[in-house]
Amino acid sequence: MGDAAERSSTRDGSTTRIAGVRPYGEDAGDLYVRDGVLVDPVSDPDETIDAGGLIALPGLVDLHTHLREPGGEEAETVDTGSAAAALGGYTAVFAMPNTDPVADSPVVVEHVWRRGREVGLVDVHPVGAVTVGLEGSRLAEMGMMAASPARVRMFSDDGRCVNDPLVMRRALEYARALDAVVAQHAEDHRLTVGAQAHEGPVAARLGLAGWDPAAEESIIARDVMLAAAAGARLHVCHLSTARSAEVLRWARETMDVTVSAEVTPHHLLLTDTAAEDYDPVHKVNPPLRPSADTAALRRALADGTVDCVATDHAPHAVEAKDCEWSAARPGMLGLQTALPVVVTTMVATGLLDWRGVARVCSEAPARIAGLADQGRPLTVGEPATLTLVDPDAAWTVRGESLASRAANTPYEGMQMPVSVVHTMLRGRWTVRDGAVRELRKVAQDG
Numbered sequence: 345m346g347d348a349a350e351r352s353s354t355r356d357g358s359t360t361r362i363a364g365v366r367p368y369g370e371d372a373g374d375l376y377v378r379d380g381v382l383v384d385p386v387s388d389p390d391e392t393i394d395a396g397g398l399i400a401l402p403g404l405v406d407l408h409t410h411l412r413e414p415g416g417e418e419a420e421t422v423d424t425g426s427a428a429a430a431l432g433g434y435t436a437v438f439a440m441p442n443t444d445p446v447a448d449s450p451v452v453v454e455h456v457w458r459r460g461r462e463v464g465l466v467d468v469h470p471v472g473a474v475t476v477g478l479e480g481s482r483l484a485e486m487g488m489m490a491a492s493p494a495r496v497r498m499f500s501d502d503g504r505c506v507n508d509p510l511v512m513r514r515a516l517e518y519a520r521a522l523d524a525v526v527a528q529h530a531e532d533h534r535l536t537v538g539a540q541a542h543e544g545p546v547a548a549r550l551g552l553a554g555w556d557p558a559a560e561e562s563i564i565a566r567d568v569m570l571a572a573a574a575g576a577r578l579h580v581c582h583l584s585t586a587r588s589a590e591v592l593r594w595a596r597e598t599m600d601v602t603v604s605a606e607v608t609p610h611h612l613l614l615t616d617t618a619a620e621d622y623d624p625v626h627k628v629n630p631p632l633r634p635s636a637d638t639a640a641l642r643r644a645l646a647d648g649t650v651d652c653v654a655t656d657h658a659p660h661a662v663e664a665k666d667c668e669w670s671a672a673r674p675g676m677l678g679l680q681t682a683l684p685v686v687v688t689t690m691v692a693t694g695l696l697d698w699r700g701v702a703r704v705c706s707e708a709p710a711r712i713a714g715l716a717d718q719g720r721p722l723t724v725g726e727p728a729t730l731t732l733v734d735p736d737a738a739w740t741v742r743g744e745s746l747a748s749r750a751a752n753t754p755y756e757g758m759q760m761p762v763s764v765v766h767t768m769l770r771g772r773w774t775v776r777d778g779a780v781r782e783l784r785k786v787a788q789d790g
């Protein structure tokens with residue numbers, strides 16, 4: 345604390361030079377930061393950071409994070425989840441409302457928002473519930489949450505689907521009036537009663553009850569029609585099948601609808617065969633799919649059919665995972681492994697370059713969520729909100745070493761090809777040399 349780097353990168357009028365960095369993986373040059381923004385070069389910076397060999401990206405934005413606070417603090421808190429996010433290169437996250445109590449009121453979203461500001465490592469934007477208690481019947485106080493200091497602009501019952509079409513229609517109509525987006529966990533619950541794994545030969549062989557992919561695809565098809573009719577914005581959470589991507593293409597070609605979609609890193613990399621070890625760390629909702637879907641999802645992300653990557657970071661306490669498969673809770677950690685998995689699946693395969701990574705991990709999610717100061721270009725006058733990545737620093741995942749309170753990573757022991765080295769939020773380092781800065785006592789700006 346209080347060293348030169350910290351002083352020079354806060355808003356005291358001094359200038360930091362980030363030397364030899366490669367913005368978007370392109371030609372090396374210097375970035376200059378003063379008062380929280382990128383500025384023109386100066387001849388006498390107060391401090392110079394050697395960033396030779398590092399790639400600069402705009403700070404990553406996660407539209408789908410479970411921070412578990414309030415009520416699930418044994419798995420994650422705003423504090424530990426923010427640290428995991430910053431270490432993963434994130435500068436903004438959207439905290440899902442399936443907490444206890446559910447974030448379906450101004451009181452709860454304000455609590456999460458205030459905790460995020462107190463911690464100060466990433467911008468924490470609470471997602472408001474669509475229905476009271478996530479129960480799917482009565483609309484939550486969407487307008488009140490939008491009007492609260494947390495300024496909620498994304499609503500979701502994630503963990504549950506807004507299954508009732510009339511409730512979904514009303515939610516979309518309200519969202520339109522609030523200029524908000526409804527993020528749907530697409531799963532027709534009537535089709536997935538007792539479901540444990542993707543319905544197919546692998547689940548059949550393992551004796552696990554099948555999760556019909558039509559449960560996802562049919563809800564997406566229904567929702568694009570409802571959104572088009574309501575003139576509302578729809579976002580599809582954790583899209584996971586080839587046909588779901590086809591439905592999006594068809595919707596955009598045939599109707600006037602504003603629909604966006606995210607894919608998780610795990611659905612880009614892992615397949616349903618991961619369940620063969622019966623280790624519930626591989627249990628997730630929607631389930632891991634066959635490799636044909638994984639391949640189609642990669643193509644859909646590359647060609648823009650799927651707009652962005654979102655982690656669906658879902659920490660679970662040991663008790664919720666250290667049990668037989670059918671009793672385990674679905675979900676896996678994602679914040680600290682997302683960027684490396686995107687590099688493995690999209691960059692190493694030649695499907696995306698680093699510009700493309702910036703698009704799907706930062707620019708597109710910021711646009712979908714309507715964030716004005718995230719996902720911005722790395723150019724003079726823009727916020728100094730960025731992450732610096734070493735493209736050659738491989739590391740091995742150890743759940744116990746991750747910043748999350750929980751350890752349920754599906755990548756235990758796996759090599760990740762790249763490392764986040766530094767992260768900066770509006771001119772302040774949140775991560776230096778792969779370690780979180782203790783910012784908790786630093787006053788929040790604006």
Ligand SMILES: NC(=O)N[C@@H](CC(=O)O)C(=O)O
Pocket residue numbers: 410442502503504529627628629630656658659673674675676
């Ligand atoms: N993805 C999961 O398997 N679990 C999520 C809920 C969700 O994203 O649907 C959770 O909250 O644990």
Ligand SMILES: [Zn+2]
Pocket residue numbers: 502503504529581582629630
């Ligand atoms: Zn979900």
Ligand SMILES: [Zn+2]
Pocket residue numbers: 408410440502503656658
């Ligand atoms: Zn989720």
